[in-house]
Amino acid sequence: MTHDYTKDPKSKRRASVPRDEFSLDHPPRGINMERTLEGGVAIRIRVFNPGYAGLYFLALLILCGVLCMPVMVNAKDTAALFKPGPARVACATCGGCHAPDSPTWLGVAGLWLVLSLFIALGPFLAWELILHALGRHEIRFGMGAGSVFTGIGPLGRTRRFLLRSIKAVKVHELTIHDEDGNESTYYPHIRFELDNGKKISLLNLDPPLQAWLWFALKNLGFIPKPLNPETPVFTTPEPP
Numbered sequence: 111m112t113h114d115y116t117k118d119p120k121s122k123r124r125a126s127v128p129r130d131e132f133s134l135d136h137p138p139r140g141i142n143m144e145r146t147l148e149g150g151v152a153i154r155i156r157v158f159n160p161g162y163a164g165l166y167f168l169a170l171l172i173l174c175g176v177l178c179m180p181v182m183v184n185a186k187d188t189a190a191l192f193k194p195g196p197a198r199v200a201c202a203t204c205g206g207c208h209a210p211d212s213p214t215w216l217g218v219a220g221l222w223l224v225l226s227l228f229i230a231l232g233p234f235l236a237w238e239l240i241l242h243a244l245g246r247h248e249i250r251f252g253m254g255a256g257s258v259f260t261g262i263g264p265l266g267r268t269r270r271f272l273l274r275s276i277k278a279v280k281v282h283e284l285t286i287h288d289e290d291g292n293e294s295t296y297y298p299h300i301r302f303e304l305d306n307g308k309k310i311s312l313l314n315l316d317p318p319l320q321a322w323l324w325f326a327l328k329n330l331g332f333i334p335k336p337l338n339p340e341t342p343v344f345t346t347p348e349p350p
Contacts, residue, residue: 132321132322132326134325134326134330137326138318138319138322140158140319141153141154141319141322141323146252148253149252150252150253150332151251151252151330151332152249152250153326154248155246155247155248155319156246157241157242157244157245157247157313157315159242159243159313159315159316160243162238162242162314163239163242166235166238167239170232170235170239173228173232173235174232177228180225184218184222184225187213187217187218188222190213191213191218241260241261241262241313242314245261246260246262247259247260247312247313249323251273251332254272254273254274255271255272255273256270256272256273256276257269257270257271258310260312271304271308271310275305276303276304276305276333276334277303277304277305278302278303279300279302279327280300281300281301281320281324299311299312299320300312300315300320300323300324300327
């Protein structure tokens with residue numbers, strides 16, 4: 111859900127890069143960092159993004175409103191097929207028989223198939239809504255390996271990688287200017303890029319949390335320095 115607007119030559123948008131004005135001993139509210147017994151570090155981040163949570167809530171509300179009536183009608187038609195009804199007549203269209211002016215198995219099954227594609231969006235939107243409202247990140251470094259957990263409580267996804275496989279760590283904090291000169295800032299985005307082509311993206315964070323995390327990643331010393339000094343590991347978008 112992020113876009114590098116700095117690569118758009120026709121855009122008036124510019125990128126702002128966070129400054130390193132933080133201390134590892136005093137993380138901002140919403141972040142907890144502790145040293146592990148193995149000599150590593152664990153960074154726990156509380157994710158609260160009302161902007162994205164509101165968008166997912168709105169999308170979920172619209173989806174429920176659109177699907178409510180078709181699902182109720184098709185459920186009623188499905189139940190009617192299992193009830194004894196008036197005399198049934200031959201149907202040349204579906205190859206079976208049905209009562210006059212009653213739903214057919216073919217029509218009900220076809221509508222359920224179409225509705226199921228939209229119903230499947232419901233759990234995804236609900237998960238993203240809760241994730242952006244009550245989610246958390248847990249980033250661990252130690253013993254040459256790292257992991258990034260994204261989820262809610264114990265439920266979520268953990269992505270593991272070797273520290274030496276990190277090719278780049280990128281950050282985007284985008285300030286958008288529309289045609290009327292109004293300014294709006296996109297929530298920051300941090301991404302680990304590995305040498306095998308995989309990308310591990312974090313959820314969009316509030317600017318103070320993202321800026322401190324960017325500072326911590328650069329100063330904790332767990333991410334190896336590049337073999338080629340001309341290709342830095344930590345990169346930020348350049349203004350157009």
